[in-house]
Amino acid sequence: MSVIVFGSLNMDLVARTPRLPKPGETLTGHRFETVPGGKGANQAVAVARLGVPTAMVGRVGGDGFGQDLLRGLQESGVTCDRILIDSSTHSGIAMIAVDDASENTIILIPGANGRVDETDVARLTEILPQAKVLLLQLEIPLPMVVAAARAAKSAGVTVLFDPAPARTDLPDELFPLIDLITPNQVETGQLVGFPVTDLESAQKAAAVLHERGVGTVISKLGKAGAVCMAADETFEIPSFPVQAVDTVAAGDCFNGGLAAGLAAGLTLRQATTQAAAAAAISVTRPGAQPSLPTREELRAFLQARSVSLPGF
Template identity: 40%
Template sequence: MEDQKRIGRIAVVGSNMVDLITYITRMPAPGETLEAPDFEIGCGGKGANQAVAAAKLGSQVSMVTKVGSDLFGDNTIANFQQFGIDTTHVAKVEGKSSGVAPIFVEESGENSILIVKGANADLLPADVDAAEETLRQADLILMQLEVPLETVRHTVRRAAEWGVPTILNPAPATPELNVGDLRSLSFLVPNESELALLSGMPTDSEDEINAAARSLIAQGIGTVIVTLGGRGARLITADQVTPIEPVRVTPVDTTGAGDAFIGSFAHFFAASGNTEEALKQAARYAAQSVGKRGTQKSYASAEEFVSFCEGLAPSAS
């Protein structure tokens, strides 16, 4: 574990969802009804997941988001507060449902997810401006694409004015995202398919991934971190490519692993300022999360993460 010199301040401008998780043996065919062995409800959403991961590790986290005027909304706010996340800028939208995410998890641990944005669609640039005092004080601002694109674009622009570094996880991917709107972005964290969509270039080989990432860097994005699932990740700058090796574990449920990776990266980077070391720690943190069911409840506390790392074989650490 690296020497954490300070407690980072992280702000998340993004989504929250209620995860409706069904554990299945296989997906039913059209018109077919199958019995599933288990079901759980949990708090999720990419923004909320990333916020919780950073908070559980010890960062000071503030959330800028919208919830519905329903029981799910009240529960989401209480969940943030349980983890010490500042909810000053979590607002209810009257007459709107909260966001929900039906998730289907197969026996292999792989998952399929639908999302209904609900109140997340009402998170607007004016909400970012209203949270300016909080956002200006952050060490990092995290964003995803489960809220309106105009809000993401506005956040990137305002953060550049304030001199606050930014991270965007461009998921779920959309062709409507214009790379030109991300010129001042500090970190872009796509997977291979998202990188291909954003760059308009193939990403089928290592050289193609590098070229696609560098095409985005040439347009003004600072650093690209490509997540590769079981193959780890790749840190790409204008003049260097650094592989981040995967940590081998037996997966139980991969739901939320990408969010665990990004949220923990934000925590470790804000604490140390060392990108490569923060990514190595994030790979361990994400690996730990797939060994348990669920999303946020699978994320380790700082103490649990230390124990997990101590138990890794030397070759994996």
Template identity: 40%
Template sequence: MQKRKKIVILGSINMDIILQLTRLPKPGETMKVQKFETAGGGKGANQAVAAARSNAEVHFIGRVGDDQYGKQMCALLKENSINVEHIKIDPSHATGQAYILLQQSGENSILVNSGANASIQSEDIEAAQELIESADVIVAQFEVPLPRIIEAFKIARQAAVQTILNPAPALKVPDELLALTDLVTPNEVEAEMLTDIHVVNKQDAHQAAEKLRMQGVKHVLLTLGSEGSYYLTQTGQEEAVAAYKVKAVDTTGAGDTFIGCLAAKLQNNFENMAQAVRYATKASSLTVQKLGAIPSIPTEKEILAK
């Protein structure tokens, strides 16, 4: 039986405000919203819930505002058995919010107000040093300040803790951070931002992955939406993994489900990369068939039953 992994998530916590539309409005156009809903979200929170629902022991480093959204999100994380000891209540900033424009096609556009997520300080990372050192893996995304990720990954590297970087939303990444990263997981847009290679096929994906490895990353996993994913390991193992063909209702949270589930199942030596990627692929295919981010993330039992 695989050991239950101890995962630290350094990431964002948002309240998602979901606006269902027939399509995106044109410039100057006023449209009616078909339906309005709120749901827990933020890339960090989504990935934490995905990992926890896949039987990982999950701890969170982050910030929320001293407001109702912050209370709701901490309660939601606790409900999913996530340790919130290192989530700080920030009286100076509101809890992060994401406004999701969901079209009838299932595609979405997202506007983010970072709020407290952008105010994570070095003192938050220092306070969590022992936690990071005791973990199997730390996962971070770009909805929190880059300097904090570098600080956390330095602690992890010194303690031989696995580091997974989800470089989303797309930004240029300092070489210092890439050199501290064991596994980087960009999508096509993020891969192009990192490498200047436009990824449309496996050959492009291989070139982008090789370039990232030359920049210091040990392992690369590119997520390619409906085309699946492609990975290249430090030992040269590579594979293009097909996506499951399903009818997408809402793609929000699919990538985060993939990352969280992957982190929960990937061995520290990366020897089970193929199996972990397939597990994560199946999980994300279930997520897109339901509305919302956290509400749609499947459990390990649901994933293995399909």
């Protein structure tokens, strides 16, 4: 497999509402749906739909949601034989409210994701020699994220780390294991302890993360695009203007597009451009995994904007 994703699988329970509720308030929504999600699974689907061989390692519960999650991954072309069905618990759940302005709130219940342990890392380690990129996030126990990064580093596999959901207790030992980190503005601020609002503050934050041992920092600045700061180059990738409908999986799509590009041999600048384009497509459609573009859709999007990338 060119890309392995080690992380979470959730079923998203999505409520569409005119606006987000205030504490103690009951709102009447427009629509309800169940959508396969989880940051790990979303990223695996994002990579696979772009035509790059992808495997997922993680856990689902012994419930109907677990079967649905596996089916969705398989239909997208993700290899699932390293996903454990844990019959002792339920699958991960994300309760999501999305308002008419496409903003969202999320309540996450880990379920099987919270039970990922050393045996899952062992299943990952067995297939790392087949991989070019390992994608990691923070919806599974943090010690297992560190263990997976260490295993990938030992195997010579590029570690791409999405520090989400945001948290401030990442251990010092993790940072030198990370080849690329991709925080958004909120996550960057929590990582470095000061607000990140523009290019100048993003560069200052990248310097802090480089000092901690991270190789390359890609700060996602929303409509302002992304800033990539590597050891030997710094560049900006502007966002692609689109009409946003739902931003739930945009970050996952960005990371999937980035991993797919790196695994396919694109340069860092090219892979980041691909990531930004894929994420732009995703926000124009509702849902997590249903919003993730195929390779053909990405090709059409790039051609319509006269953007040239190898392979497209």
